Amino acid sequence: MTTVTRPPATAAELTGAEVILKALADQGVEVIFGYPGGAVLPIYDALFKSNYVRHILVRHEQAAVHAAEGYARSTGKVGVVLVTSGPGATNAVTGLTDALMDSVPIVCLTGQVPTHLIGNDAFQEADTTGITRPCTKHNYLVKDAGILARTIHEAFHVARSGRPGPVVVDLPKDIQLAKAPYVGPEAIEHRTYRPRRAPDLQAVEQAVELIAKAKRPLFYCGGGVVNSGPRAAELLTEFVRLTGYPVTLTLMGLGSVPASDPLFLGMVGMHGTYESNLAMHGCDVMINIGARFDDRVTGKLAAFSPGSKKIHVDIDPSSINKNVRVDLPVVGDAGETLAAMIAAWKKKKLKVDRAALAEWWDQIKAWQARDCLRYKGSTTVIKPQYALQRLHALTKDLDPYITTEVGQHQMWAAQFLKFERPYHWMTSGGLGTMGYGLPAAIGAQIAHPGRLCIDVAGEASILMNIQEMSTAVQYRLPVKVFILNNQWMGMVRQWQELSHGGRYSESYTEALPDFVKLADAFGGVGFRITKPSDVDGVIKEMIKVEKPVIVDCCVDQKENCFPMIPSGAAHNEMLLGPDDRASQTTSEEGMVLV
Amino acid sequence: MPDQIQTHTLSVLVDNEPGVLARVIGLFSGRGYNIESLTVAEIDAARRLSRITLVTSGTPMVIEQIKAQLDRLVPVHAVRDLTTEGPHVAREMALIKVVGSGDKRVESLRIADIFRARAVDSTIESFVFEMTGSPEKIDAFVNLMRPLGLVDVSRTGIVAISRGAKGI
Ligand SMILES: Cc1cc2nc3c(=O)[nH]c(=O)nc-3n(C[C@H](O)[C@H](O)[C@H](O)COP(=O)(O)OP(=O)(O)OC[C@H]3O[C@@H](n4cnc5c(N)ncnc54)[C@H](O)[C@@H]3O)c2cc1C
Ligand SMILES: Cc1ncc(C[n+]2csc(CCOP(=O)(O)OP(=O)(O)O)c2C)c(N)n1
Ligand SMILES: [Mg+2]
Numbered sequence: 001m002t003t004v005t006r007p008p009a010t011a012a013e014l015t016g017a018e019v020i021l022k023a024l025a026d027q028g029v030e031v032i033f034g035y036p037g038g039a040v041l042p043i044y045d046a047l048f049k050s051n052y053v054r055h056i057l058v059r060h061e062q063a064a065v066h067a068a069e070g071y072a073r074s075t076g077k078v079g080v081v082l083v084t085s086g087p088g089a090t091n092a093v094t095g096l097t098d099a100l101m102d103s104v105p106i107v108c109l110t111g112q113v114p115t116h117l118i119g120n121d122a123f124q125e126a127d128t129t130g131i132t133r134p135c136t137k138h139n140y141l142v143k144d145a146g147i148l149a150r151t152i153h154e155a156f157h158v159a160r161s162g163r164p165g166p167v168v169v170d171l172p173k174d175i176q177l178a179k180a181p182y183v184g185p186e187a188i189e190h191r192t193y194r195p196r197r198a199p200d201l202q203a204v205e206q207a208v209e210l211i212a213k214a215k216r217p218l219f220y221c222g223g224g225v226v227n228s229g230p231r232a233a234e235l236l237t238e239f240v241r242l243t244g245y246p247v248t249l250t251l252m253g254l255g256s257v258p259a260s261d262p263l264f265l266g267m268v269g270m271h272g273t274y275e276s277n278l279a280m281h282g283c284d285v286m287i288n289i290g291a292r293f294d295d296r297v298t299g300k301l302a303a304f305s306p307g308s309k310k311i312h313v314d315i316d317p318s319s320i321n322k323n324v325r326v327d328l329p330v331v332g333d334a335g336e337t338l339a340a341m342i343a344a345w346k347k348k349k350l351k352v353d354r355a356a357l358a359e360w361w362d363q364i365k366a367w368q369a370r371d372c373l374r375y376k377g378s379t380t381v382i383k384p385q386y387a388l389q390r391l392h393a394l395t396k397d398l399d400p401y402i403t404t405e406v407g408q409h410q411m412w413a414a415q416f417l418k419f420e421r422p423y424h425w426m427t428s429g430g431l432g433t434m435g436y437g438l439p440a441a442i443g444a445q446i447a448h449p450g451r452l453c454i455d456v457a458g459e460a461s462i463l464m465n466i467q468e469m470s471t472a473v474q475y476r477l478p479v480k481v482f483i484l485n486n487q488w489m490g491m492v493r494q495w496q497e498l499s500h501g502g503r504y505s506e507s508y509t510e511a512l513p514d515f516v517k518l519a520d521a522f523g524g525v526g527f528r529i530t531k532p533s534d535v536d537g538v539i540k541e542m543i544k545v546e547k548p549v550i551v552d553c554c555v556d557q558k559e560n561c562f563p564m565i566p567s568g569a570a571h572n573e574m575l576l577g578p579d580d581r582a583s584q585t586t587s588e589e590g591m592v593l594v
Numbered sequence: 595m596p597d598q599i600q601t602h603t604l605s606v607l608v609d610n611e612p613g614v615l616a617r618v619i620g621l622f623s624g625r626g627y628n629i630e631s632l633t634v635a636e637i638d639a640a641r642r643l644s645r646i647t648l649v650t651s652g653t654p655m656v657i658e659q660i661k662a663q664l665d666r667l668v669p670v671h672a673v674r675d676l677t678t679e680g681p682h683v684a685r686e687m688a689l690i691k692v693v694g695s696g697d698k699r700v701e702s703l704r705i706a707d708i709f710r711a712r713a714v715d716s717t718i719e720s721f722v723f724e725m726t727g728s729p730e731k732i733d734a735f736v737n738l739m740r741p742l743g744l745v746d747v748s749r750t751g752i753v754a755i756s757r758g759a760k761g762i
Contacts, residue, residue, distance in 0.1 A: 321655055
């Protein structure tokens with residue numbers, strides 16, 4: 001064990017850079033992901049002299065933010081990033097936007113030119129607060145060393161409370177060098193920002209009454225349950241089981257109820273299951289907890305769940321009535337609201353309508369019998385779904401942390417890997433950022449040493465942050481990159497097939513690296529699989545290797561991801577497989593949608 | 595009618611800190627909301643508070659979104675919808691420069707008198723009128739001045755406050 005050296009206790013002796021590190025320590029920060037440069041050298045110097053915060057040197061600032069997201073999303077803690085001014089900050093913008101869309105708590109410290117040079121087009125100057133204003137929950141430019149410590153603490157408070165999100169603190173170099181007073185995190189009571197956690201109890205009572213009266217109920221839950229913490233997922237599972245009602249989850253909510261629970265219908269939305277989407281369409285009471293009626297989920301708004309009364313629990317009032325008008329909004333934390341709902345349910349001794357529920361389940365079982373995730377197997381080519389089924393079967397006992405890139409592989413991962421608890425599934429949902437998965441897996445691996453962390457990747461996406469293999473090797477992080485290599489931007493090709501007459505404009509990658517050699521070049525280990533019969537062996541081998549691994553799994557190049565609700569279509573206009581395709585094409589209205 | 599476009603006047607109490615106006619304006623442009631009028635000034639120096647008066651339009655659902663989105667900004671203390679929260683007073687001030695001589699000059703002065711506009715600057719050939727009132731009243735006055743030698747208009751946009759004893 002190394003001994004922990006804390007910065008000097010007497011406030012007057014500290015420089016701004018030391019104040020920053022002390023504030024991080026007092027916030028319980030154990031690790032930061034960063035990349036140095038001129039405008040943050042004082043902070044890096046302070047880091048050098050102390051060892052109470054671990055710094056992970058990434059290879060690109062975008063990856064620093066994604067790594068912090070992987071860390072945050074797999075622990076519930078705030079992820080911390082440190083980058084330099086100008087290009088360091090602009091490189092971080094994609095990551096910040098990603099974290100904003102997916103409500104991930106991040107504090108990103110950016111260097112800035114000294115205050116007297118701001119506005120002069122100084123070397124590596126960028127208007128960081130201006131650029132990041134729309135892609136952060138909040139941001140600060142610290143121009144006064146006197147409020148530095150307070151600002152850092154406030155940034156953490158804003159990032160983690162309410163609906164979580166990324167916060168940028170822009171730090172001019174002179175502020176880092178100036179003497180600065182220190183205050184602890186205890187005293188932070190914000191003047192204006194006080195998000196509400198406790199639900200209105202009257203609304204909760206109305207909600208449970210409505211829930212009890214339902215004849216065709218459905219729980220539709222999402223990332224807000226994950227944001228609320230593991231307790232919320234337990235309470236959700238408890239409430240769902242108490243009622244015996246079916247439950248569907250969004251891409252961001254997977255793991256909030258165990259996938260193995262018979263009440264779980266699978267994912268909802270564009271690539272969700274047939275039964276989930278038809279249950280959404282046909283339910284009479286929808287209980288939305290921590291999901292935001294995203295367009296990937298609602299499909300055509302005018303035809304969205306036309307006959308249901310909708311309850312919506314969300315901590316952010318701006319999520320309510322944004323896309324879909326709801327009947328009973330409840331503003332509050334998912335966990336606290338679920339606890340209150342369970343208590344109210346028990347206090348009122350509510351009973352469900354058994355007969356109606358049985359009928360509803362009969363209907364759902366008929367939909368389930370369509371077996372919407374089935375695919376044509378093969379003994380000669382590897383079907384991507386098969387590869388993932390085997391990956392799941394061979395790793396599930398190790399309770400792996402899974403990240404993904406963006407594309408078909410991501411959707412197949414959501415469909416075929418089954419998540420039993422939250423914090424084990426990290427994917428870029430709102431922004432859909434190719435290049436997210438590898439750095440996010442690195443962040444998760446840092447948080448969970450010794451555990452299995454896998455990035456399910458596409459061959460196109462992985463090239464967007466492949467440089468992070470070097471980070472993984474440096475810190476001996478045995479992350480596994482499992483590439484479903486179809487040589488296509490499969491998701492793009494699928495859309496071109498469905499809505500652009502099969503004109504495959506620029507979606508084929510004519511040249512790809514040899515991923516096995518690439519793994520080797522970085523100092524990791526590479527495997528290639530080309531035959532279904534080799535899938536198991538390589539996966540087992542991959543698990544055993546205690547180094548970063550790239551598996552180049554060469555899959556069927558023409559496979560498409562089903563089920564699918566074409567954009568602009570309603571839930572009951574789902575395509576179940578390739579044979580459905582001929583009968584339906586995307587509507588004109590749907591063509592403009594993404 | 596749920597899809598009918600309505601106009602609402604909002605009062606937003608904010609911390610007077612750098613960038614706060616950019617946050618509000620960025621929210622409107624980023625999310626495609628309308629700004630028909632926006633005014634801002636510090637109203638309490640000791641507590642560093644500013645008040646923004648916004649006139650915006652949209653469907654009822656969009657108006658609700660605008661309020662929720664404004665309320666979500668960290669430096670925002672309070673958002674009040676004056677249009678729904680009972681009667682309120684809304685006023686705008688304008689400075690109007692008119693250049694002319696002879697009959698036109700006399701006529702402009704006469705109309706200004708009817709509108710209770712004051713001449714706050716005058717030369718042999720010009721007046722600057724100051725007037726306060728509803729935007730419609732100012733529109734009417736400006737239109738009457740057009741043929742009489744109107745050269746410049748500067749308007750504040752609307753400031754508004756609720757009627758009665760209750761504060762924001
Ligand atoms: C290629 C691709 C395809 C996709 N297809 C699908 C698909 O088929 N199905 C699908 O579901 N998604 C799909 N997505 C993802 C989709 O774009 C959205 O990201 C996702 O649906 C949003 O999930 P969510 O509604 O759970 O909300 P999130 O983005 O997770 O938002 C969380 C909500 O909960 C609230 N909240 C936060 N904290 C709390 C708390 N403590 N208590 C209560 N509420 C809280 C927030 O205010 C917010 O409203 C796809 C993405 C990609 C890239
Ligand atoms: C940064 C970025 N650029 C472009 C896109 C658009 N896009 C979505 S999926 C996709 C193709 C992904 O290809 P691949 O990683 O091979 O995955 P596959 O769909 O083949 O599984 C593209 C280009 C995106 N999501 N992110
Ligand atoms: Mg591909």
